[in-house]
Amino acid sequence: MDDENARLDRADQVLRTAAAIALDYAGSVDDRRVTPDQDALAALAAFHEPLPDIGADAEDTLRLLHAVGSPATVASTGRHYFGFVTGATYPVALGTSWLASAWDQNAALPVMSPVAATLHDVVRGWLVDLLRLPAGTAVAFVTGATVANAACLASARDALLGRLGWDAQADGLFGAPPFDVVIGERAHSTLSKSLGMVGLGRSRVTVVPADDQGRLRADLLPDIDGPVLVCAQAGEVNTGAFDPFDPIADWLAERSGWLHVDGAFGLWALADPLRSDLVSGLDRADSWATDGHKMLNVTYDCGIAFVRQPDDLRRTFAATAGYLPPGSGFEAMHHTPQSSQRARQAELWSVLRTLGRDGVRRLVAGSCEAATTIAGRLADGGLTVLNEVVLNQVLVRLVDGPTTAALIAEVQADGRIWCGATSWDGATAMRISVSSWKTDLADAGFAADVILECARRVGDRPAHARAQQPSRGAPTGGPPRSRPPRR
Structure with a gap:
């Protein structure tokens, strides 16, 4: 003893x-230094x-x-990280993660974890209500938006093939009747990855041109018959732009098809009624994918797949075995690619309960307000803002691509904030993502000040030196230079 x-x-x-x-x-x-x-x-x-x-x-x-x-x-849980649309972590999410890890529940079946099954039902109802999706929409928790997209697309594949008289789960894809897949020119790379994962092909798609903000041009949708899978986007990864969902849904209504929306961060705009112009028609889709670890600020990893008809998920992902008990309640393993899975719904429950409907709205609105502040300050300082700031993304350029690349290197070496590079219209641009619940208007102003200070340092160098290492004045070690006071 x-x-x-x-x-x-x-x-x-x-x-x-x-x-x-x-x-x-x-x-x-x-x-800390951000990097x-x-x-x-x-x-x-x-x-x-x-x-x-x-x-x-x-x-x-x-x-x-x-x-x-x-x-x-990388201090991505802080208030000065503006890269990769990476959220921070609410304290209640972190605390719940600790407790849920102590529980160590396998959320695959209700018999394995009654608490996980109950929280799933509660969170499903809250999310469908908060995001104003069709009543009865199924929700599945996965690792991230890539797998959420793949889960939705696999369900779409099997549903569309079923309409053609083909059982993909029984007979596979060899010899299956074809159907068309339509995506926008600015679709995210992980959507193409997901299409490849589910056997629909990364290149075997019809690509519709996009406008100057990255929105799919519905007036250029192809003249094809159904069935057809259309992949739209809520939140282009550089500009934050939203595809025109109503015209896309109208076009699809004349054909037998499925509309999927990749909304890794942009889907949360549905929580803010003031953004109704962005999300009009979004509820007409058949499936949606998003992340909890971006805008909602839970810990990694947390992806969410929404499918209008629960049977479509179960058709694709049901697994049977002699030792599995008969079903009672929602069985996660029969609605997701994975069987064993952690109880991601616990953190979502904690954050949603703590924030409430208005708190989520203010989180979305606050990110947009901070992004708008950064964009305004940078424009006033001589940088070119390349996008309409409609959510949390700011896309800027200093003079040209090479000068912008030098600015990004300077900012990253400076260490007080972090934002990354992207390619836009064939040249380098700086992408600034406001995704942390901690980032307020003071932090937004601070970020703009740092970028403008770095821009001045880059501008003071001879042109031939701008592509070389950042200036010696940019700190590479020790404590970061002045920051706004912590609250």
Whole structure:
């Protein structure tokens, strides 16, 4: 009994040490460089050691992970990260993640986790209501928007082939009757990846030209018969633009087809009634894909697939085995690509309950307001804003592509904020994504100040030097330069 008590005491101490370390990181992330310096990157060599013959002390392992690993993280959970449409993490989401990890539930079936099954039902209802999707829409939690897209597209594939008299789950795709797939010119690369994953092909598609904001031009939809799968977009990854859903749905209504919407971050615009002009007709789709770890700021990873008819998901993903009990309630493993799965719905439940309907609305509106502030300040400072800022994305250029690339390198080396490069109309542009719940108007102004300061440094250099390394004035180590005070 004494040995058992000692073992439990050690386990308790390991968890307390882990919690203290995590709290230390979470409490200091806003004061860190947004990207690690060279010393932090060099220190990662400490992880390259032979697998020990005799195991190490658990607390020592945690302390090493913190001492070496934490300085080498990207501070994407802070308020000055503007890259890749990456959300931060609400404290309630992080806390729920800790508790859910302690639960260690397999959310595959209700019998495996009654709490996960109950939270799924609650969160499904909340999301469908919040996003004003058709009543009865099925919701499946997966790893991210790529797999959410793939899950929806696989369901669309099987439904469309079923209308042609073909059972794809029984007979596969060899010899299956063809149908058309239509995407926009500015469709995200992960949509093409998903089309490839489900056997519909990345290149075997009809591509519709886009306008200057990346919106699919509905007036150029092809003259084809059904069945047809149309993939639209809510939130172009560079500009944040929304495809014209009503005209697309009208075109599709004259054919036998399926409308899917890739809304990795843009789908959350449905939560803000003031953005009705962006989302008109979005509810007419048959499926939608989004992320929770972007705009909603839960931890990685959390993708959400919505399908209008639950039977379409089950047709594609149901799995049977002799040891599986008969169904009672929503069975996640029969509606998602994965069987075993963590209870992602727990964090979504916590964040939605904590924010409420108005809190989610303010989160979306606040991101747009911060993005608009950044765009205005940069335009006033001489940069060219390339997009209509309709949500959380800002696309800018300084003079030309090469000068913009030099500016991006300067900003990233500076370390106080981070934003990345993209290609737009054949030249480099800077993409700024406002996705953190922490980023307010003061942070937006700070980000604009940093970018303009870096632009001045780039502009002061001879033209031939702009493609070289950032100036020596850009810090590469030590504490970051002045930031707005923490609140």
